[in-house]
Amino acid sequence: MSTERVLTDQMVAEIKAYFPRYPNRQAVTLPALHIVNEHLRHVPLQAVVEVAELLGLAPAQVQDTLSFYGFFKQDAPGGETRAWVCRSLSCALRGGEEVLEHMCKRLGVRPGETTADGKLTLEFGECLGACEYAPCMLAGEELHTCLDESTADKFIDSMRSSS
């Protein structure tokens, strides 16, 4: 197993910038995991070991927290964009599950998987808190509202043609 360090100096500096905000370093766990995830699009076990070292924790403590939140993937980097299609009640009532199914078919992935070109990771989301725009999808930082198959197709096409 390779022990090459995965946290860059920049990531370490970004994590350390959070230290003064909290009375202890364990509280920096989630911010640190987010920082690693933003840079690497996943949080491999080696990053967990290095984050633990920075925070003065046992790697198992960081891993315990990480594994609680389904948010952080560990095996491989996710797609350039990660999109969550809401499947909770308000969206489901207006066709959210059908949109998700349609997107899965068009992209050839199941929820949680990344397209072969590495551009998109498609996920189901639980209530995205935008029920007035149901059905909706959060793609990266952008909220896509009142989706149907045609607007979902447009989104997929724009993803594919992005360089």
Next chain:
Amino acid sequence: MATYEPVLLANIGRENSHTREVYEQTGGYQALRKSLAMSQLDVTEQVKQSGLRGRGGAGFPTGLKWTFLPKDHPGPIYFCLNADESEPGTFNNRILMEDDPHQVIEGLIISCYATRATTAYIYLRFEYPKAYRRLQAAIDECYAAGYLGQNILGSGYSLDIYLHRGAAAYICGEETGLIESLEGKRAWPRIKPPFPAVEGAFRKPTVVNNVETAACVRHIMEKGVEWFRGMGVQPDPSNPRDPGSLGPKLYCLSGHVERPGCYEAPLGITVRQLIDEYGGGVWKGRQAKAVVPGGISMGLLGPDELDCPLDFAGPGKYGCLGLGTAAVVVMDDTVSIVDYLHNSARFFAHESCGQCTPCREGTSWALKILSRIKAGRGRLIDLQLLLEIGDGIGIIPGSTICGLSDGAAWPLKNAIRKFRGEFEEYIRKSNPSGYNNTEPVPAMPMESVH
């Protein structure tokens, strides 16, 4: 309806409503100045007198919660603003944070001043990136203007506010789950007591309040107790323990209505008023078959229960868990209640934190049973099993640490008891050869139900 002028949503829709400049043009930060000129005890007393009850779901009186802090504690005292809005159907906090973040922050600063907190964390769900940007920009503007940092407006009071992002876990909205998550741990709710006011974040006294609650505090300090108490449902004079349901409320309306949205009204409007007068009625000219009164945790109202008032005591009178987040989800007469309950069960099975066995196992089994029913392999006896789960999990029966599973239980109990005929008919029709079976049947594998 026409006579009520929105207060919490007054700035929404105004150009650049998220900036300090626009916020101050409409009286922003005057309530903070007024509060800083008062004693901390007097601010607490004013909030207490207003009758404000927490807007996050439980409805606990806010001022009273503040008074549970130890009087002579050397500090630090922490304040957590619960912005982990995740209850399905709920989006009012998002609107406040995105389009009027200064209103939230002014309320938060006043709340921190009253509670002598010197550090506040806004625990924001990860799925709100725009709210994150808007709040951070607003916090930066506040530091620049002297509303945050050392010696705020020369008052001698100092406060720092930090944004802390979650990682897509519903349980972080439970206040002690939130604290555990803030501390960098898995968000397993704590056994209470001790309550956070005595031992909360980092083992220090801590107050956890909702975003809308903070926004209300701002207006209570600006407009006064009488204004706030002048609307809503007054306390029941025959019950000295009833705090009433006072002040304005942000109602979220979604599902099968013509105009989904966030509407502000005095507490106590009825479900029917919200749907018809605010939401333009059930969509496509259809009838409402069932309505979620306050986020899916609160259970379900049937078509003959639409006169249910949306105040803290209202939904309980109709067998629901409570007002919750006042997020109303409307289902028209084409919806299958089996599908609704499957959707609800799937949510709670996914979001159970796994700490308490009755919740972890109960929510998973409810989902497996409902998936089997949906797939045409249901038995009438399954309804009894689902009710047993519903009656057995939660704080109310006493089997779990937090209320998540009460929220999982109520949809089961309400849907099956109020729509039993529909469930039975579905099971009989979809499984004609096996609906009366009472022998054990193979469970659905978990991967096929998620």
